[in-house]
Amino acid sequence: MLAAARHSAIVAEVQRERIVRVTDLAKLLGVSLMTVRRDIEALDAAGTLEKIHGGAKLPGGAGTHEPGFELKVTQLPEEKMAIAHEAATQVREGMAVGLSAGTTTWALAQLLSVGPRITVVTNSVRIADVFYQGASPSTVILTGGQRTPSDALVGPLATSALKQLHLDVLFLGVHGVDSAAGFTTPNVLEAETDRAFVAAARRVVVLADHTKWGTLGISTIANLEDADELISDDGLGSEARRILGERVGRLRLASTGTARATSSAAARAATG
Known part of the structure; x- marks a missing residue:
């Protein structure tokens, strides 16, 4: 699977699950843990998702914005x-x-x-x-x-x-x-x-x-x-x-x- 396809799949999984683990993504994509970690680092650098310990989550920290x-x-x-x-x-x-x-x-x-x-x-x-x-x-x-x-x-x-x-x-x-x-x-x-x-x-x-x-x-x-x-x-x-x-x-x-x-x-x- 090409990197672009993996990135799309990872983002889709994070959007669906909100928080995902590296091990689960590796099984889903059929690739190594190291490959998933590199993909997450690239997506984190792009601001698409946020790297956390052992996985990834949707971007954004502790918010104070309150919609009406x-x-x-x-x-x-x-x-x-x-x-x-x-x-x-x-x-x-x-x-x-x-x-x-x-x-x-x-x-x-x-x-x-x-x-x-x-x-x-x-x-x-x-x-x-x-x-x-x-x-x-x-x-x-x-x-x-x-x-x-x-x-x-x-x-x-x-x-x-x-x-x-x-x-x-x-x-x-x-x-x-x-x-x-x-x-x-x-x-x-x-x-x-x-x-x-x-x-x-x-x-x-x-x-x-x-x-x-x-x-x-x-x-x-x-x-x-x-x-x-x-x-x-x-x-x-x-x-x-x-x-x-x-x-x-x-x-x-x-x-x-x-x-x-x-x-x-x-x-x-x-x-x-």
């Missing part, structure tokens, strides 16, 4: 709604449910707003509006705080409010999932607020589509082991499945085929 809600809600709507459907099965009448800010938790709010009567605690104005506009029978507690570009309320007011509460379950949206850094966010204040959410909950369920794997925000919310469950979609790569399966309490993968119509309706509601 309107942009994020248009990304992977089917995957997010499939994850939301899986999460909704865990909610029962009378529960105190935490929903951190995010577009996947917002998708979950769409389902819970027409579900059983619960008490919802959230730091997201968008999520609170879902329940208010739908005339849901549920009680909604919205924290105060400083608003971020992704419409999360963060800072001392939000954190103080959460420290006074107790939740049966927290559904936590995250910016990135990393084997070393854990669950991360690009906003330092949001990380502090999310840590207060985690501390208030008896059970922590992280909602993260497959593109979150290998993405690194500047601040860690929690370690992988702190999640009782992580719900992702069936696009999650094999290496991510192996690592998360070993380190989170439970890894559940949602099928995107069951949520297409619902996700389309939710996206229209966000932009309408």
Whole structure:
């Protein structure tokens, strides 16, 4: 196989898996470990991917860029709604449910707003509006705080409010999932607020589509082991499945085929 063809195959594998090992690439390409290492070094020098110990990942370090809600809600709507459907099965009448800010938790709010009567605690104005506009029978507690570009309320007011509460379950949206850094966010204040959410909950369920794997925000919310469950979609790569399966309490993968119509309706509601 020519170098150009190997480089294309390596980049495609990194884009699919987010993080890949040299040994796995060597088996996939049928070449030596030394050849793969040289290819990774060349691709790293070109800025196409990033060389890491024992493998390669998508380029980019710990980020602080935070896309707005309107942009994020248009990304992977089917995957997010499939994850939301899986999460909704865990909610029962009378529960105190935490929903951190995010577009996947917002998708979950769409389902819970027409579900059983619960008490919802959230730091997201968008999520609170879902329940208010739908005339849901549920009680909604919205924290105060400083608003971020992704419409999360963060800072001392939000954190103080959460420290006074107790939740049966927290559904936590995250910016990135990393084997070393854990669950991360690009906003330092949001990380502090999310840590207060985690501390208030008896059970922590992280909602993260497959593109979150290998993405690194500047601040860690929690370690992988702190999640009782992580719900992702069936696009999650094999290496991510192996690592998360070993380190989170439970890894559940949602099928995107069951949520297409619902996700389309939710996206229209966000932009309408």
